[in-house]
Amino acid sequence: MYVGPLRSLVDELGRLPGIGPKSAQRIAFHLLKVESEDALRLVDAIVAVKERVTSCTICFNVAEGELCEFCSDPRRDGSLLCVVEDPRDIVAVERTREFRGRYHVLGGALNPIEGLGPDQLRVRELLDRLSDGEVTEVILCTNPNLEGEATAMYLARLLVPLGVRVTRIASGLPVGGDLEYADELTLGRALEGRREVDA
Amino acid sequence: MLEAIGWLATGRSIRGASRETLVRHGADRAILRAETSITDKQDLIEAEIPVVRATRTQLNRRPIRRHAEMAPALQVSVFSPADRRLVEGGPAERRGYLDEVLVERSARLEAVVNDVEQVLRQRAALLRQSGGKLDPSILTTLDVWDQRLTMSGTELVVARETLVEKLEPLVSESYTHLAGHFEHVTLTYRRSWTGELVDALRSAREQDVRRQVTTVGPHRDELEIGLGFTPARTHASQGEQRCIALALRLATHDLRLQDALEPPVLLLDDVFSELDPHRSAALVERLPSGQVLLTTAVDPPPAVGAHRVVEVARNSLLGRFSGQ
Ligand SMILES: [Zn+2]
Numbered sequence: 468m469y470v471g472p473l474r475s476l477v478d479e480l481g482r483l484p485g486i487g488p489k490s491a492q493r494i495a496f497h498l499l500k501v502e503s504e505d506a507l508r509l510v511d512a513i514v515a516v517k518e519r520v521t522s523c524t525i526c527f528n529v530a531e532g533e534l535c536e537f538c539s540d541p542r543r544d545g546s547l548l549c550v551v552e553d554p555r556d557i558v559a560v561e562r563t564r565e566f567r568g569r570y571h572v573l574g575g576a577l578n579p580i581e582g583l584g585p586d587q588l589r590v591r592e593l594l595d596r597l598s599d600g601e602v603t604e605v606i607l608c609t610n611p612n613l614e615g616e617a618t619a620m621y622l623a624r625l626l627v628p629l630g631v632r633v634t635r636i637a638s639g640l641p642v643g644g645d646l647e648y649a650d651e652l653t654l655g656r657a658l659e660g661r662r663e664v665d666a
Numbered sequence: 667m668l669e670a671i672g673w674l675a676t677g678r679s680i681r682g683a684s685r686e687t688l689v690r691h692g693a694d695r696a697i698l699r700a701e702t703s704i705t706d707k708q709d710l711i712e713a714e715i716p717v718v719r720a721t722r723t724q725l726n727r728r729p730i731r732r733h734a735e736m737a738p739a740l741q742v743s744v745f746s747p748a749d750r751r752l753v754e755g756g757p758a759e760r761r762g763y764l765d766e767v768l769v770e771r772s773a774r775l776e777a778v779v780n781d782v783e784q785v786l787r788q789r790a791a792l793l794r795q796s797g798g799k800l801d802p803s804i805l806t807t808l809d810v811w812d813q814r815l816t817m818s819g820t821e822l823v824v825a826r827e828t829l830v831e832k833l834e835p836l837v838s839e840s841y842t843h844l845a846g847h848f849e850h851v852t853l854t855y856r857r858s859w860t861g862e863l864v865d866a867l868r869s870a871r872e873q874d875v876r877r878q879v880t881t882v883g884p885h886r887d888e889l890e891i892g893l894g895f896t897p898a899r900t901h902a903s904q905g906e907q908r909c910i911a912l913a914l915r916l917a918t919h920d921l922r923l924q925d926a927l928e929p930p931v932l933l934l935d936d937v938f939s940e941l942d943p944h945r946s947a948a949l950v951e952r953l954p955s956g957q958v959l960l961t962t963a964v965d966p967p968p969a970v971g972a973h974r975v976v977e978v979a980r981n982s983l984l985g986r987f988s989g990q
Contacts, residue, residue, distance in 0.1 A: 577788075577807060577810065578788065579788050579789075579791035579792040579795060579807075579811075580787060580788055580791045582795075584792075584795075584803065584807060585803060585806070585807060586803065613781055613784050613785065613788075613814065614788070616814065617788075617810045617811060617814050620810045620813060620814070621806065621807060621810045624806070624809070624810070625806075651773035651774075652773055652774065652777050654773075655772065655773050655774035655777075656774065
């Protein structure tokens with residue numbers, strides 16, 4: 468359809484997640500039209516990410532340099548460890564402004580269909596972090612879906628015998644929203660787990 | 667027409683037809699539109715079915731994500747001669763029948779049904795990776811999937827058993843009416859294991875790893891149907907099997923009414939051609955209140971008090987006649 472540089476730009480954009488052929492074409496023509504300066508800022512951002520953003524050597528969060536912002540911050544509580552599947556989950560937990568501990572990124576959840584077992588996740592690294600006794604509580608913050616629950620269950624079996632306190636986030640109704648917008652599954656579980664109201 | 671209503675309610679063909687056969691020959695898409703009204707609530711349902719690409723369905727001009735969202739506006743229950751497979755087919759047909767009823771009654775049970783399917787897929791993938799050997803790293807993760815299967819599987823089976831208990835008297839009652847004489851239809855849910863599922867999975871583990879399948883669990887259970895205390899699957903005549911299948915459909919319908927749920931629109935797809943006149947008449951008499959649409963290639967029993975009759979020949983509407 469297109470030749471040369473335009474063709475390869477459309478092809479590359481089309482490889483990005485969530486971008487179909489039509490969107491790829493639209494973005495490519497947009498970039499063709501804008502000032503060079505604006506387009507090059509995007510190039511710079513991509514280059515900077517690829518050159519400077521690395522993986523934290525302790526927790527595997529995204530980092531600039533050896534350690535991520537949480538591992539290098541001495542004010543963070545080293546006795547509390549929150550285990551997540553993905554660095555994006557850290558962003559969600561941070562939004563609560565409640566958690567002052569540190570993180571561990573597994574890099575996924577147990578999922579035999581996708582070939583993900585304990586050896587493909589950073590489970591051994593997690594166990595290593597617990598060996599010096601500084602961590603006293605591990606919060607399992609994997610996704611509340613089947614694979615996330617299975618992963619939490621697996622880790623609990625591994626960690627409880629080590630004498631560390633292991634907790635799991637509760638799943639419930641989103642607060643501050645309307646019941647009307649709660650998904651039927653969460654609402655169904657909430658109905659099932661209803662409690663007596665104290666008068 | 668039944669296909670169209672069925673499609674709007676469920677998002678698939680009630681006869682299992684392919685997209686090409688649903689779309690008029692030579693056209694690239696089919697458009698369906700229906701206005702429904704339940705008590706004083708009116709809804710507009712629209713669907714676009716292209717031969718290729720994704721279909722789109724809107725409820726009151728807003729796109730829906732899952733067809734379950736359609737339930738408040740339109741629900742159908744389909745009766746067709748193919749239903750005999752519920753009686754003479756394999757156990758999967760009968761488990762599917764029970765799960766369909768459960769899913770319709772609870773979003774939570776829908777999640778449980780999906781969980782069980784997904785755990786079984788994950789477990790199957792793990793068993794394949796084991797290559798038939800029980801090494802420790804496979805064992806620890808297998809423990810976790812077994813625990814998940816036990817949680818969801820037990821919940822599903824208990825729900826199925828409760829449902830079977832509620833259905834049994836209703837099925838007998840419907841069957842007796844259709845057959846014209848008293849007959850006891852028994853429904854017996856047989857688990858593929860005894861005791862706790864987690865223990866059964868552990869005892870079956872060696873065999874499961876060797877054969878690379880899960881040999882016990884809700885996906886191996888059976889709903890046995892008996893007619894006068896003999897197994898209907900092997901001992902009932904074809905006519906009796908059809909009659910039991912109809913009784914199963916009528917029973918789920920009655921259950922909805924018992925729970926004061928809005929009765930679904932009944933779609934009777936050419937059921938009379940397979941029934942003798944006596945049973946056809948009994949079925950018509952037994953049809954629950956609510957809206958019924960039926961197609962028939964033979965003359966319907968005289969008791970059908972049709973509100974409107976549409977005659978179709980060679981794929982064209984011949985004419986419309988209004989009945990009583
Ligand atoms: Zn870090």
